[in-house]
Ligand SMILES: Nc1ncnc2c1ncn2[C@@H]1O[C@H](COP(=O)(O)OP(=O)(O)O)[C@@H](O)[C@H]1O
């Protein structure tokens with residue numbers, strides 16, 4: 001804990017949301033939730049739409065500490081973190097390097113492999129590269145095609161046969177210059193939330209339509225959440241340990257979420273979210289609640305851990 005509870009009451013908290021990414025709408029909902037919880041708790045909080053004039057807004061509002069409620073580029077990717085480092089404003093969540101690593105699924109997977117942490121097999125294709133050699137290696141379907149640096153399932157396709165591959169690649173390459181073609185793991189989807197280096201209860205995600213896409217993520221009633229996830233005790237414990245270890249090797253700070261696919265006793269890390277959503281349907285607040293931490297306490301805990309890179 002870097003900030004004392006008493007001093008937080010005297011600080012001006014800037015809730016940074018909105019911003020410039022494709023996940024702007026989700027971020028606005030996260031920001032509003034966080035801002036409201038702080039105001040209701042008697043904290044001095046200002047809601048800031050983090051556009052290009054962010055430095056001026058931080059100065060005009062005399063912000064002492066930033067709660068980053070941004071998702072995607074210019075928020076979750078280390079850029080805003082870098083700006084806050086320069087301005088000397090402590091902020092919630094991961095620092096510059098961990099943020100930049102975690103938003104990049106290809107870079108994350110390479111780190112996971114180096115540390116012998118399980119992740120689905122994959123190929124990488126960059127915009128403008130010859131596709132033939134890569135396509136020839138895609139023999140076992142289904143596969144998942146995704147942009148390296150997006151979130152909210154944007155640009156992700158489940159590809160069931162060779163004839164669907166080109167279109168999926170075009171779609172993903174429309175959002176990022178680097179895409180992954182990943183082995184599709186058909187099994188149970190779960191997510192492990194981490195708070196201050198400790199794993200919270202695991203949530204199983206059961207989307208009604210079978211695929212946890214944008215609609216399933218943000219529309220109430222479209223997905224069933226089971227917490228704690230019904231896994232054998234040994235697998236449950238192992239997933240929590242691996243999540244903590246994953247965050248440690250990536251240098252992730254504060255709250256985070258590690259997404260997994262589980263197939264029998266095997267599990268695979270899909271990605272690490274360094275700024276988990278905090279909307280009414282979001283997973284981190286659900287996991288926290290199960291652990292006896294209400295929404296406002298979660299927000300406050302995240303702020304007490306705010307800091308600058310050492
Ligand atoms: N390799 C995979 N096997 C099975 N399902 C996958 C795979 N990769 C992604 N998915 C599905 O797509 C969703 C989004 O993928 P994810 O890698 O977590 O990216 P995002 O950053 O968009 O959340 C997952 O929640 C899961 O439902």
Ligand SMILES: [Mg+2]
Nearest residue numbers: 152259270271
């Ligand atoms: Mg995800």
